[in-house]
Amino acid sequence: MSKPKVLSGMQPSGQLTLGNYIGALQNYVKLQHTHDCFFMVVDLHAITVAQEPAALKEQSEAVAALYLAAGLDPSVATVFLQSTVPAHAELGWMLTTLTYMGELERMTQFKDKSEGKESVGAGLFTYPSLMAADILLYNADLVPVGDDQKQHLELTRDLAHRFNQRFGETFKIPQPYIPEVGARIMSLDDASKKMSKSSPNAGSFIAMLDAPDVIRKKISRAVTDSGREVKYDPQNKPEVSNLLGIYAQCSGKSIAELEAQYEGQGYGPFKKELAEAVVSVLEPIQERYRQIRSSGELYDVLKQGKERAAAEAESMLKQVKEKMGFVLL
């Protein structure tokens, strides 16, 4: 029997953060051994907001290298760039024609990204239909993502149903795979906002490539509350709860163990040791990242990934075209 399939991706629209790692990337690494996995750098999604061409190229390479540095093994998982497999854009268009304006208008990511802007690109609006194409092209069973992508996954499931009903059984209905702790890592300066790579304030996020001393400084400056109790209580202590979630994910300890460890000690030692836990996760990844970037192996991995992904995606696209009534030559 063939293994169940997994697909996911990240935008190269800035430096990957600890939120990307905890919410999604570490699950990519876990799932690669039990599932047939496809992980891409979603460069076509990144251009839904203006990108400087040189920065897009650099960030695309950086995200792919971080995938490998975090532990993705290209002999097991397929790692590729979305724009190198044209079937994504093609199916994206076909699914756009099946998507209702009202559905896209309800997407919170679109509302957040377009809020207060005078002119909003149409690509930002139709972005979720392209994401649905990414997933459905590979008949993914599972999609490892953070909590913020849940709504896009729901739309993907609706589009798969809609297509199957109209044109006959074609797509599997994918399930999200969301961590129990760490699905939504919040910003270090404001626990009501998600930690985001596109934030203009670098102190609000920990980039996966931040130097250890920068990580220590950012955590020591992270906003807490005026109390001194290290307790998980997202309603009343959102900042400390966020830090506890990060600590649990980076140390492998449970929240309860951490609460017990810091009972009666205030925030000083807690933050200091939290910073060391984060550094101990990111530092080895950074070392491997530097090796990968200087070795020149990245393009070979991405070429091989492109071929494997394209073979899969093109066969699906052909079925879709046939069902929709396109003339196949």
Ligand code: TYM
């Ligand atoms: P993106 O690039 O914003 O984020 C990549 C992944 O990281 C997760 N994530 C977080 N998890 C926890 N806490 C945070 N603060 C945090 N910030 C980001 C995201 O949930 C995501 O899993 N639309 C997607 C990219 C995409 C995609 C796909 C994902 C395009 N096609 C197909 C899955 C399948 C996005 O913008 O992710």
